[in-house]
Amino acid sequence: xxxxxxxxxxxxxxxxxxxxxxxxxxxxxxxxxxxxxxxxxxxxxxxxxxxxxxxxxxxxxxxxxxxxxxxxxxxxxxxxxxxxxxxxxxxxxxxxxxxxxxxxxxxxxxxxxxxxxxxxxxxxxxxxxxxxxxxxxxxxxxxxxxxxxxxxxxxxxxxxxxxxxxxxxxxxxxxxxxxxxxxxxxxxxxxxxxxxxxxxxxxxxxxxxxxxxxxxxxxxxxxxxxxxxxxxxxxxxxxxxxxxxxxxxxxxxxxxxxxxxxxxxxxxxxxxxxxxxxxxxxxxxxxxxxxxxxxxxxxxxxxxxxxxxxxxxxxxxxxx
Amino acid sequence: xxxxxxxxxxxxxxxxxxxxxxxxxxxxxxxxxxxxxxxxxxxxxxxxxxxxxxxxxxxxxxxxxxxxxxxxxxxxxxxxxxxxxxxxxxxxxxxxxxxxxxxxxxxxxxxxxxxxxxxxxxxxxxxxxxxxxxxxxxxxxxxxxxxxxxxxxxxxxxxxxxxxxxxxxxxxxxxxxxxxxxxxxxxxxxxxxxxxxxxxxxxxxxxxxxxxxxxxxxxxxxxxxxxxxxxxxxxxxxxxxxxxxxxxxxxxxxxxxxxxxxxxxxxxxxxxxxxxxxxxxxxxxxxxxxxxxxxxxxxxxxxxxxxxxxxxx
Numbered sequence: 249x250x251x252x253x254x255x256x257x258x259x260x261x262x263x264x265x266x267x268x269x270x271x272x273x274x275x276x277x278x279x280x281x282x283x284x285x286x287x288x289x290x291x292x293x294x295x296x297x298x299x300x301x302x303x304x305x306x307x308x309x310x311x312x313x314x315x316x317x318x319x320x321x322x323x324x325x326x327x328x329x330x331x332x333x334x335x336x337x338x339x340x341x342x343x344x345x346x347x348x349x350x351x352x353x354x355x356x357x358x359x360x361x362x363x364x365x366x367x368x369x370x371x372x373x374x375x376x377x378x379x380x381x382x383x384x385x386x387x388x389x390x391x392x393x394x395x396x397x398x399x400x401x402x403x404x405x406x407x408x409x410x411x412x413x414x415x416x417x418x419x420x421x422x423x424x425x426x427x428x429x430x431x432x433x434x435x436x437x438x439x440x441x442x443x444x445x446x447x448x449x450x451x452x453x454x455x456x457x458x459x460x461x462x463x464x465x466x467x468x469x470x471x472x473x474x475x476x477x478x479x480x481x482x483x484x485x486x487x488x489x490x491x492x493x494x495x496x497x498x499x500x501x502x503x504x505x506x507x508x509x510x511x512x513x514x515x516x517x518x519x520x521x522x523x524x525x526x527x528x529x530x531x532x533x534x535x536x537x538x539x540x541x542x543x544x545x546x547x548x549x550x551x552x553x554x555x556x557x558x559x560x561x562x563x564x565x566x567x568x
Numbered sequence: 569x570x571x572x573x574x575x576x577x578x579x580x581x582x583x584x585x586x587x588x589x590x591x592x593x594x595x596x597x598x599x600x601x602x603x604x605x606x607x608x609x610x611x612x613x614x615x616x617x618x619x620x621x622x623x624x625x626x627x628x629x630x631x632x633x634x635x636x637x638x639x640x641x642x643x644x645x646x647x648x649x650x651x652x653x654x655x656x657x658x659x660x661x662x663x664x665x666x667x668x669x670x671x672x673x674x675x676x677x678x679x680x681x682x683x684x685x686x687x688x689x690x691x692x693x694x695x696x697x698x699x700x701x702x703x704x705x706x707x708x709x710x711x712x713x714x715x716x717x718x719x720x721x722x723x724x725x726x727x728x729x730x731x732x733x734x735x736x737x738x739x740x741x742x743x744x745x746x747x748x749x750x751x752x753x754x755x756x757x758x759x760x761x762x763x764x765x766x767x768x769x770x771x772x773x774x775x776x777x778x779x780x781x782x783x784x785x786x787x788x789x790x791x792x793x794x795x796x797x798x799x800x801x802x803x804x805x806x807x808x809x810x811x812x813x814x815x816x817x818x819x820x821x822x823x824x825x826x827x828x829x830x831x832x833x834x835x836x837x838x839x840x841x842x843x844x845x846x847x848x849x850x851x852x853x854x855x856x857x858x859x860x861x862x863x864x865x866x867x868x869x870x871x872x873x874x875x876x877x878x879x880x881x
Contacts, residue, residue, distance in 0.1 A: 318822065320686070322809075367865060372872045374822050376634070380809055381861040381868075388858025395854065499636070499690055512684040544705070547698030554691030558683055 265509050268524030272531050279535040289415055291534055296420035297485070299526035303423050304478045305497050306504040306522040307430050308471030312375075313505055315467055316447045316514030322379040324475045324501050326386030327360045328494030331479030333394035336401060336489045343404040350480055357476020358469050360386055365468040369461065391491055401484040409484035419481065424523070431519035443467060447514030503550075504529065507557050579874045584818045584834040587867050591841050598848045605727050612729035613795060615840045616719070617642070618810055619733050620788035622818075622836045623740055623829065624781040625811035629820055630744070630827050631757045631777045633678060633685035637693035638785055639808030641667070643801055644700040645789025650709025650799035653790075657712070668782035675778025679771050693808070700801035707800030711793045719794030737833035744829060753777060757825025813864055814839055819871075838863065 276295075280288050305324050312321045331353035339349035360382060367378035400406070411418040434440035442463040445453040454460045478497070483489035506512060507528065508521025532553065536546045595611075596603050602611055621642050628635040645664065653660030674692060678685045721728045744750040755763045756773035764770050788807070793799050816822075817838060818831030842859045846852075851859075 371865070371869045372875075373865070373868045374816070376822070377813065377816050377864060377868065380813065381864040384857045384861030384864075388855045388861070392852065392854040499693065502687070502690060506687050506690075512687055542702070542705070544698045544700075544702030547694045547701060549698075551691040551694030551696075551698060554694065555688055558687045558691070559677065559681055 265518050265521035265524055268508055268521050268528050272524055272528035275528060275531040275535045279531065279538050282535075283538050291531070293412065293415050293417060295527050295530045295534065297417045298530050299523065300417065300420045300423040301478050301482055301485075302497070302500055302504050302526040302529070303427060303522050304474050304481070305471075305501045306508070306526060307427065307519065308474035309501040310505045310508070310510050310517050310519070310522060311434075311443055311467040312471050313502070313510055313512060314443050314447045314514055314517035315464055316450060317512070319375050319464075319467075319514070320379065320502065321361075321364070321468065321471045321475075322376060322498060323360055323364055323383040323386060323472070325494035325498045326383040326390060327357050327472055327475035328479035328482065328497055329489070329491050330360070330386050330390035330393065331357050331476035332483035332489030332493060333390050333397055333491075335480035336399040336483050337393075337397060339399070339402050339405065341400055341402050343402045346402055346405045349405075350477075353480040354473055354476045357479070358473040360475075361469040361472020362465065364472065365465045368468075369465075387491075394489060394491055397489065400488055405484045406487065409481055419485070427519050427523055434517055434519060439463060439466060444515050444517060447516070449515075500529070503554055507554065509561070576874055580819060580871065581828065581831065583867065583871055583874070584828070584831040584838070587817070587863070588834050588838045588841075591838055591845050591863070595841065595845055595848055602844075605725075609727040609729060611841065611844055612727065612733070612837065615837050616729055616732050616736075617788045617792035617795065617804070618807060618814070618840060619736055619833050619836045620784050620791060621804070621807045622811040622814035622832050623736060624784035624788065626740075626815045626820060626827050626829065626832050627744075627777045627780040627784065628685070629757075629812075629815055629822065630754055630825050631774050632760075632823050632825070633689075633774075633777075634812070634822075635689045635781060636686060636808055637689040637696055638781070638811055639805045640693045640696040640700065641671075641782075641785045642789040642792065642804035642807050643799075644696045644703070645786050646793040646796075646799040646803050647700045647704040647709065647801060649715065649790050649793040650711055651703055654710050654712045664786055668779060668786060671782030671785075672775045672779040675774040675776075676771060678778075679774040697801060697805070704799060704801055707798060709793075709799050711797045711799075715790055715794035716797060719791055733833050733837060737830040740829035744827070754825035754827070757823070810836075810839060810860075813860065817864060817867055 272295075276288070276291065279291065305328070309321055309324065312319050334356050335349045335353040337349075338352045339345045364375075364379050364382050367373045367382065368375050371378075373381070401409075409419055413421070434443065442453065442458045442460075445456070445458050446460055446463055450460060475494075475497075479489070479494065482493055486493065504522050504525040507525035508523075509518040510516060510521065529550065532549065533546050536549055541549070599607075601607050621638055625635055625638055628638075645667065648660055648663050648667075651660075652663055674688060677683065678688055719728075723731055744753065752763060752768050753773050753776065756768070756770050756777075760770050763773070789804065792804060796803065814836035815827065815832045817835030818833065819828040819835075820826060820832060839860050842863055843853075843856045846856055846859050
C-alpha cells in the first residue's frame with residue numbers, strides 16, 4: 249500500500265519521461281507520413297508555442313500534486329482569466345507599462361495561491377473543495393473586473409509572446425529554461441526535497457523537521473504565480489484576454505502532470521515529463537486533425553490515451 | 569435536551585438544513601410571491617437533475633473515489649435522450665445500458681489496477697464529451713414526450729421538484745444508510761481491509777457503487793433533457809464541480825465513507841438557490857458562481873468550527 253515501499257527504481261522513472269517524448273515523436277512522425285512531409289516544421293513550432301502554456305501551469309500543478317494525495321489546484325482556470333484581464337488592463341496597450349502589468353498579474357496569481365492554502369490550513373477545507381470554491385470566486389471577480397474589456401496587448405508584449413528564433417518560439421525557449429530551473433529546484437534545493445518528502449509521508453516529514461506548512465504554502469503560492477504568468481502571456485499571445493481562456497487548463501494541467509510521469513500518490517515528481525506530455529497531447533490532436541477526425545473523435549482519443557497511460561503506469565497507491 | 573441540541577453530531581447534521589433556511593428566508597422575505605406553488609416550482613426546477621448528479625457523485629465518494637466525469641456523462645445521457653431515445657427508443661435504451669456497464673467496468677478497473685480514480689474519470693470525461701459531440705455536434709434534438717410529461721408533473725399541494733428531491737434523498741438514505749448491504753458499502757470506504765476480512769468482496773462494492781453512479785447519472789441526464797426539451801454536448805459540464813460541492817456541503821467527507829444523502833440533497837438545493845438569492849438581492853449575475861464558492865467556504869468554515877469545539881470539549 250505504501251508508495252515508498254514500492255517506489256519505482258530510478259531507471260524506470262527516467263524511462264517514464266522518455267516515454268512521453270517518444271510518444272510525441274511517434275505521433276509527429278505519423279502525421280508527417282500521412283501529410284507526405286508537408287508542414288512538419290510549422291507543426292512543431294505550433295506544438296512548442298501551445299505547449300509552453302501547458303508546461304508553465306503544469307509545473308505549478310505538479311508541485312502541488314507531488315505533495316501528496318488529495319492535493320490539487322482547481323483554481324488555475326479562474327486565476328488565468330483574472331491574471332490575463334489584470335495584465336491587459338494595467339498595461340493598457342502601453343509598452344512602458346508592460347513590467348507593471350506583468351508584476352500585477354503575477355501578484356494576483358500568487359495572492360490566489362496563498363489564499364488557497366489559507367483556506368486549506370486555517371479552515372481545514374480539503375484542497376479540492378478549497379481550490380474549487382476559490383476558483384468560483386476568482387472567476388466571478390474576473391468576470392466583474394473584465395466586463396467589456398477590449399484592450400489589446402502592448403505591441404512590444406505581443407511581439408515578444410509571438411516572436412520566433414529560427415522558427416523556434418522564444419517563449420518556448422524561455423519555458424525550457426524555466427523547466428530546467430524548476431527541475432534543479434526540485435532535485436537540489438531544500439524546498440524541492442521538502443515537497444517530495446511531504447508527498448511521501450507528511451507526518452514523517454514533519455517529524456524529521458521539514459517545514460511542512462511553509463513548504464505547502466509555497467507550493468500553492470507558486471502554482472498561483474505560474475497560473476498568473478500563464479494568464480498574462482496567454483493574453484499577449486492571443487491578442488487580448490478573454491474570460492474563458494483558462495477553461496481548458498483545469499483538466500489539461502492535471503493530464504500533463506500525470507502523463508508526464510508524476511505520481512498522483514505524491515512524492516514523485518517529473519519536470520521533463522511535463523514537456524513531453526504537453527507536446528504529445530498537442531501533437532496527438534494535430535495528428536488526428538490531419539487525419540480529418542472531428543472534434544468528437546479527438547476528445548474520445550485524448551480520454552482513452554489518458555486512461556491507457558495511467559493503466560499501464562499502474563498505481564502503487566491509490567490517491568483517492 | 570439542550571445538550572443534544574448543541575452536541576457536535578447534531579450541529580453537524582443540522583448544518584445543511586440550517587444553511588438552506590438561511591438562504592431561503594431572505595428570498596421569501598424579499599419576494600413573497602416565491603412562496604407560492606408556482607414560485608417554488610420555478611425556483612427549484614433545475615435542482616432535480618443536479619440533485620441526481622450529486623447522488624451519483626456521492627456513491628463514488630462513498631468508496632473514497634472521485635468522479636470528474638459525471639458532468640460530461642450527464643451531458644451525453646441528455647444527448648442520447650434527445651436523439652436516439654426519441655427516434656429509435658430501442659437503440660437509446662441499449663446505449664444507456666451500455667453506459668452504465670462502462671461505469672461498472674471503470675469501478676472494476678480502478679479497483680483491480682489500484683488506479684487513482686481522479687485520473688481515470690478525468691480521461692472518461694473527455695471520452696463522454698467526445699461521444700456527446702459525435703452524437704449531437706450542434707445543440708438540438710428533442711426530448712421524448714413521456715419524460716417531459718413526468719418532469720412537468722403537476723402534483724397536488726406540494727410542487728413536484730420538492731417531492732422529487734425528498735423522494736431521492738429518502739430513497740438513497742434508506743438504501744445506503746439503513747440497509748445492511750448499505751453499511752457494507754460505506755464500510756468499504758471506511759476500512760476496505762476490514763470489509764474484505766469480513767468476507768465481503770471489495771471489488772463488488774466498488775462495482776456496485778460505480779453502477780449506482782451510472783444509474784443516477786443517467787436519471788440526471790434524462791430529467792435534465794425533460795426540463796430543457798433539447799440538449800447540447802456541453803449542457804451539464806458544470807455538474808461535475810457542482811456535484812462534488814453538493815456532497816461536501818451536505819456533510820460528506822472525502823475519505824472514510826462518511827456521507828449523508830439527505831444532507832447532499834439539501835446542499836444541492838442551497839447551491840441552486842444561491843443564484844436566485846443574488847438576483848433577488850439585485851446583485852450582478854457576474855457574482856453568481858462566486859456566491860456558490862462563498863457559500864461553500866462559509867459552510868465549511870462553520871463545520872470546522874463545530875468540529876474544533878467538539879474536539880476540545
